[in-house]
Amino acid sequence: xxxxxxxxxxxxxxxxxxxxxxxxxxxxxxxxxxxxxxxxxxxxxxxxxxxxxxxxxxxxxxxxxxxxxxxxxxxxxxxxxxxxxxxxxxxxxxxxxxxxxxxxxxxxxxxxxxxxxxxxxxxxxxxxxxxxxxxxxxxxxxxxxxxxxxxxxxxxxxxxxxxxxxxxxxxxxxxxxxxxxxxxxxxxxxxxxxxxxxxxxxxxxxxxxxxxxxxxxxxxxxxxxxxxxxxxxxxxxxxxxxxxxxxxxxxxxxxxxxxxxxxxxxxxxxxxxxxxxxxxxxxxxxxxxxxxxxxxxxxxxxxxxxxxxxxxxxxxxxxxxxxxxxxxxxxxxxxxxxxxxxxxxxxxxxxxxxxxxxxxxxxxxxxxxxxxxxxxxxxxxxxxxxxxxxxxxxxxxxxxxxxxxxxxxxxxxxxxxxxxxxxxxxxxxxxxxxxxxxx
Amino acid sequence: xxxxxxxxxxxxxxxxxxxxxxxxxxxxxxxxxxxxxxxxxxxxxxxxxxxxxxxxxxxxxxxxxxxxxxxxxxxxxxxxxxxxxxxxxxxxxxxxxxxxxxxxxxxxxxxxxxxxxxxxxxxxxxxxxxxxxxxxxxxxxxxxxxxxxxxxxxxxxxxxxxxxxxxxxxxxxxxxxxxxxxxxxxxxxxxxxxxxxxxxxxxxxxxxxxxxxxxxxxxxxxxxxxxxxxxxxxxxxxxxxxxxxxxxxxxxxxxxxxxxxxxxxxxxxxxxxxxxxxxxxxxxxxxxxxxxxxxxxxxxxxxxxxxxxxxxxxxx
Ligand code: SF4
Ligand code: SF4
Numbered sequence: 001x002x003x004x005x006x007x008x009x010x011x012x013x014x015x016x017x018x019x020x021x022x023x024x025x026x027x028x029x030x031x032x033x034x035x036x037x038x039x040x041x042x043x044x045x046x047x048x049x050x051x052x053x054x055x056x057x058x059x060x061x062x063x064x065x066x067x068x069x070x071x072x073x074x075x076x077x078x079x080x081x082x083x084x085x086x087x088x089x090x091x092x093x094x095x096x097x098x099x100x101x102x103x104x105x106x107x108x109x110x111x112x113x114x115x116x117x118x119x120x121x122x123x124x125x126x127x128x129x130x131x132x133x134x135x136x137x138x139x140x141x142x143x144x145x146x147x148x149x150x151x152x153x154x155x156x157x158x159x160x161x162x163x164x165x166x167x168x169x170x171x172x173x174x175x176x177x178x179x180x181x182x183x184x185x186x187x188x189x190x191x192x193x194x195x196x197x198x199x200x201x202x203x204x205x206x207x208x209x210x211x212x213x214x215x216x217x218x219x220x221x222x223x224x225x226x227x228x229x230x231x232x233x234x235x236x237x238x239x240x241x242x243x244x245x246x247x248x249x250x251x252x253x254x255x256x257x258x259x260x261x262x263x264x265x266x267x268x269x270x271x272x273x274x275x276x277x278x279x280x281x282x283x284x285x286x287x288x289x290x291x292x293x294x295x296x297x298x299x300x301x302x303x304x305x306x307x308x309x310x311x312x313x314x315x316x317x318x319x320x321x322x323x324x325x326x327x328x329x330x331x332x333x334x335x336x337x338x339x340x341x342x343x344x345x346x347x348x349x350x351x352x353x354x355x356x357x358x359x360x361x362x363x364x365x366x367x368x369x370x371x372x373x374x375x376x377x378x379x380x381x382x383x384x385x386x387x388x389x390x391x392x393x394x395x396x397x398x399x400x401x402x403x404x405x406x407x408x409x410x411x412x413x414x415x416x417x418x419x420x421x422x423x424x425x426x427x428x429x430x431x432x433x434x435x436x437x438x439x
Numbered sequence: 440x441x442x443x444x445x446x447x448x449x450x451x452x453x454x455x456x457x458x459x460x461x462x463x464x465x466x467x468x469x470x471x472x473x474x475x476x477x478x479x480x481x482x483x484x485x486x487x488x489x490x491x492x493x494x495x496x497x498x499x500x501x502x503x504x505x506x507x508x509x510x511x512x513x514x515x516x517x518x519x520x521x522x523x524x525x526x527x528x529x530x531x532x533x534x535x536x537x538x539x540x541x542x543x544x545x546x547x548x549x550x551x552x553x554x555x556x557x558x559x560x561x562x563x564x565x566x567x568x569x570x571x572x573x574x575x576x577x578x579x580x581x582x583x584x585x586x587x588x589x590x591x592x593x594x595x596x597x598x599x600x601x602x603x604x605x606x607x608x609x610x611x612x613x614x615x616x617x618x619x620x621x622x623x624x625x626x627x628x629x630x631x632x633x634x635x636x637x638x639x640x641x642x643x644x645x646x647x648x649x650x651x652x653x654x655x656x657x658x659x660x661x662x663x664x665x666x667x668x669x670x671x672x673x674x675x676x677x678x679x680x681x682x683x684x685x686x687x688x689x690x691x692x693x694x695x696x697x698x699x700x701x702x703x704x705x706x707x708x709x710x711x712x713x714x715x716x717x718x719x720x721x722x723x724x725x726x727x728x729x730x731x732x733x734x735x736x737x738x739x740x741x742x743x744x745x746x747x748x749x750x751x752x753x754x755x
Contacts, residue, residue, distance in 0.1 A: 009747060244747065254748040369489065370534035373735075375695030379642070384746040388695065406746055422534075 004206060006235035007245040010382035012415045014168050014238055014336060016207060017362075020302040021171045021295045026179055028306045029319055031078055031103050035310030036088045036347040037063070038098045041133075042141040044070030049099055055082045059110045060286050063099060072133045072143050077288035077308035079107030089346040091332040091339045098347070101310070112283030122194045125281055129194075132280030133287045133350075138162060138173070138241070138270030141351040144277065147269070148194050150262035156195050160250055161188055163204040163211065163271040164234055164241030167334025170354045172291045173271050175304045177204070177211040180275055181218035183282075185229060187274030190281050192227045195267060200229040202271070203250050207236045238336060239413040243268050245382050257409050272353075287350055294320060298327030298357030307348055313355055314344040326359040335363075336414040368423040377416035377426060383409045387416035387426040394429040399436035407433045440493030442640060446631030447500050447685070453627055454508070454620040462508040462620050465515055469506075470499030472519035480528045489533060498522055501541035504621025504681060505725065506548060510555045517551070518544035538732045539692045542725050549725075621681040622722075625674075632684035641688050644700040649683040649724075650674050652708020660716060679711065682724035692732045699738035706731045 040046030047064030057063060057076040064074035080103045088098035117125065130145040150156055161184070165173040177184060188200045202219065204212050212233055219229040234240050234249055244255045246268060253264040261268055269277075272291065279285040288309050295302040300321030307316065313330070317323055331338040332346065332355055348355075377387040383406070390402050390410075410430050417426040454462040477495035481488045490496075502518050522544030527536045549556045621628065635641045654670035661668025674680065687693060687707050694703050707727045714723030 009745070256748045257746070369492070370532070372494075372534050372690045373693075373695055374690035375700075378696050378744050381744075382747065384744045386695075386744060409747060 004233055004235040005203075005249045006237050006240060007248045007382060009384055010380050010415060011237040011239065011245075012380050012419050013236070014418055016236070017168045017295075017335075018171050018174070018207070020169075021293050021304050022174060022208075024171075024175070024302070024304050026175050026291055026304045026306055029308075029311070029316065031105070031308055032311055032315040033103055033105075034083065034312075035077060035080075035101045035103065035308055036098050036312060036345075037074065037077070037101065037310040038088055038090060038096050038347060038349055039064055039074065040096055041074065041309075041350045042071060042135040042143055044143060046097065047071065047074045049085060051082050051099070053082055053084065056080075056104075057082060057101070059107065060288065062286075063101075070143055070146060072130055072135060072145065073286075075133055075286040075288045076101060077310055078103045080104045089341070089343045091341050091346055091352075112279070112285040114282050115284070117190065117281050120281075122196065125190055125194050128281045128284070129277055132276070132285065134273065134276050134280055135287070135350055136270060137272045137276060137287075137290070137351060138353065139243075139351070141349075144269070144273060147267060148191065150195070150260075150267065154262035154265065156197055156262060156265050156267055157199065158251060158266045159188065159192050159195065159197055159200040160246060160266055160268045161200060161202040161271050161274055162241050162243075162246055162268055163202055163208075163215065164246060165208070166205060166236075166238045166240040166242075167336055167338075167354075168238075169295045169356050170293045170334050171295075171304055172293045172353050174208050174211055176272055176275055176291055177208070177215050181214045182222075183278040184215070184271050184275045185218045185222045186282060187276070187278035188229055189222060189227060190277055191267070191269060191274065192229075198227050200227065201250050202229065202231045203234050203240075203246055204231060205236045205240055206233045238415060238418075239382060239411075242382065242411060242413055244411075257406065290348060290350065290352060292348065292352055293354040294357070295354065296357040297359040297362055298324050298330075300324060309348055309350055311348045312344070313341070313346050313348070316348075316355065317344060317357075323357055324359070326361075327357050328360045328365075329358045329363050331356040331358060336418060337412060364423060366423050368425055370422060371424060372422050374421060376419045376421065380415040380419040381410075382413065382415060383411070385410055385416075387420075387430065388424075390433050391424055391426050391429040394433050399433045401437075402433040403437045407437055410434070440497055442638065443635065443685070444493060444497050444500060446634055447497075447504070447621075449631065450504070450621060450624050450627040451500070453624050458508050458620075462503075465506070465508050465510070465512070466500060466503035466620065468512050469503035469515035469519060470496050472516045473499030473502065473523050476519050476523040477527070480524045484528060484532075486528075486532065494533075495523060498527070498541045498544075501621070501681075501685060502544045504685075505541065505545045505619050505678060505722075507556060507558070507560050508620055509560060510552070514548055514552060514555060518548045521547040534691055536691055538729055539686055539689050542686055542729050545725055546729060619678060619681075619722075621685075622676070622678040625680045628680040628684060632680070635684070641684070642697070642700070644697055645688050645693060645704045646683040648701045648704025649687050649708045649711075650679065652705045653679055653683075653711055653724075656709060656712040657715075660712065673712070673715075678722050679724050682707075682711075682728060686724070687728050687731075692728075692735060694735045694738045694742075696739060696742055696744050698742040699735070702738055702742075703731055703735060706734065 045066050048067050049064050051063045059079045061076050062073050063076045080101045083102040084100040087095040090096040126145055134144040135141045163177055192200055212231055216231040219231055223229050239245055247261055247266055248254055255261050255264050276287045291306050293304050330341050332341050371388050386405055390405050390407055393402050412427050414427050473495045474490050477490050478488050502522055522540035526538055526540035526543035530536050654674050657668040657673030658670040659666055694700050710727035710730055711724040714726055
């Protein structure tokens with residue numbers, strides 16, 4: 001591996017902390033008695049329920065649909081009875097409307113036979129991706145079928161799969177690449193067929209040499225004259241897995257501010273999304289299960305779990321033997337970009353890739369102080385922004401004047417806040433600045 | 440902050456070897472006064488007390504490093520009041536102070552006590568055989584700082600007093616000569632600086648541009664004829680190393696982005712040489728830095744970091 005690629009501007013090296021779970025095989029968590037399925041799983045319009053109270057639903061049955069606007073249908077992860085419609089705790093939005101399903105433990109789990117998809121047209125494949133409720137699993141949860149239908153004037157020539165998994169602690173993609181490499185590659189082939197392109201590059205950070213090897217073998221086996229798939233090792237640097245940074249590392253192309261990757265001819269999907277696409281197309285299985293990493297010093301038994309969407313964090317905690325007394329902070333998502341939650345009733349959504357139970361030692365509790373103008377945040381920002389200036393403006397109640405600093409380029413990777421020696425909550429400042437500057 | 444402090448400990452310990460315990464006492468007085476003044480001024484101004492962050496202690500050490508070790512104890516105390524209360528808290532407050540506090544304290548002392556501040560040098564102790572055998576001519580050392588001798592008495596007196604050639608550089612580099620604590624051992628200062636560079640606390644931009652400019656300009660203009668100056672001597676003396684690594688680099692009072700840092704460094708270097716050659720103060724870097732300090736934020740607002748990729752058609 002002599003040519004390790006990375007993005008040139010900024011970046012930080014937080015402690016990786018993946019050792020607790022990197023070696024653990026994905027285990028299926030038993031289904032709890034009740035699931036709470038949030039109706040707004042993705043960016044765009046939330047779903048409207050298509051079921052009534054006390055309806056009996058089967059595993060994989062549709063329970064919600066987007067009536068107008070951007071979105072995908074929602075499916076029941078289990079056989080059971082619709083118990084209630086209510087509000088659920090939500091990691092980012094405080095609360096969000098949801099459907100509660102009482103699980104029927106006696107129902108026989110559905111099995112999905114594999115089918116040959118080579119005869120299907122691109123439009124049919126796209127339809128299956130939509131019908132299976134697939135959204136971008138790694139990130140913000142953008143409906144996948146929309147990403148697979150780039151504007152007609154865009155000339156797409158490369159598909160990039162994101163296996164960087166640069167957030168500390170999380171090993172869910174790592175394990176899926178090891179255990180389900182063939183499915184991920186098949187997903188890549190499906191995407192390539194939908195988009196009509198012949199080149200796919202899978203970017204994986206070099207701290208996962210086993211995954212690089214397994215994926216490279218699977219890619220070689222699946223490559224053909226019309227579609228070459230290869231793995232590219234990436235240097236370990238946060239945020240390697242951010243879309244724009246990954247595109248630059250793998251292709252040298254720069255996506256302009258406020259533009260989509262398709263403007264530079266690429267489409268990026270996460271490896272776990274590719275796997276979900278494979279499930280949807282090959283077996284007709286909707287997206288209602290998630291591989292996630294449960295880790296941190298505050299949980300009794302860290303694990304990589306396959307859980308049903310709608311499982312509450314509290315059920316996961318109970319299954320893994322409870323939390324330790326040292327637990328100080330619970331984060332949904334990674335430590336860099338995730339959200340702290342104060343309530344263990346939050347249910348898992350399609351985009352939850354981890355829940356971290358961190359101890360006092362693993363988090364920084366020092367109070368923040370004035371900016372000391374060290375300039376480290378400038379050097380760390382992969383977008384070339386000036387987080388310190390944005391912070392100073394926000395503190396001076398001039399958040400609405402921050403557009404001049406390109407605040408909308410910020411994708412809240414948290415590199416600046418991580419590196420700041422004064423521990424300034426720069427990402428919070430930026431979120432506020434974006435809210436105010438938008439008006 | 441604490442790491443920077445740790446980097447300054449070796450030169451301090453060496454100075455105790457060279458000049459005796461007096462240097463340690465002066466440093467202690469300076470540090471304690473700075474920390475106390477910080478606490479008192481923050482209390483008086485109704486701001487949170489932040490003495491635990493180590494920045495006041497660091498200012499104390501730096502202040503002690505730039506005053507002659509033989510001064511009365513009152514001087515570091517007054518210097519601390521000036522540095523911390525006026526320089527840091529009245530002129531901006533944490534993170535917003537315009538001038539480097541330690542240097543402001545020194546400038547104040549120099550203006551108020553010119554005699555003590557330019558003559559209270561301690562001669563190196565003479566009975567430390569370990570240093571003499573390193574090649575430094577111990578007998579030849581006088582009690583005046585090298586650049587002052589050179590300026591006032593000319594090159595001949597200088598070579599007479601400090602030796603010449605390799606032994607001269609060695610004595611400068613290792614610290615065997617009178618001067619402020621922080622001026623004495625270039626080697627340990629550079630060592631500490633390199634450690635901070637290695638750990639990523641500082642970047643090379645400011646120290647390299649400061650020292651590079653000093654060396655270049657001293658080489659061109661520092662001698663009797665053009666291009667006959669001694670660049671090595673120029674950076675080894677007059678506190679240039681301490682200034683470049685620890686003073687000019689001070690986060691708060693230096694620019695934050697790389698291009699402005701380079702310009703800032705070149706500016707400091709050029710002003711240092713100008714003051715050394717044309718002005719009355721051999722230790723010109725102190726004023727050079729103070730003069731460039733207020734330009735930091737101006738430079739920063741001129742030179743913005745390079746954005747990842749500008750929007751198509753420009754920002755709206
Ligand atoms: S959070 Fe935003 S401002 Fe901070 S480093 Fe990341 S992109 Fe830059
Ligand atoms: S990293 Fe923090 S202290 Fe340093 S300039 Fe940025 S905001 Fe200020």
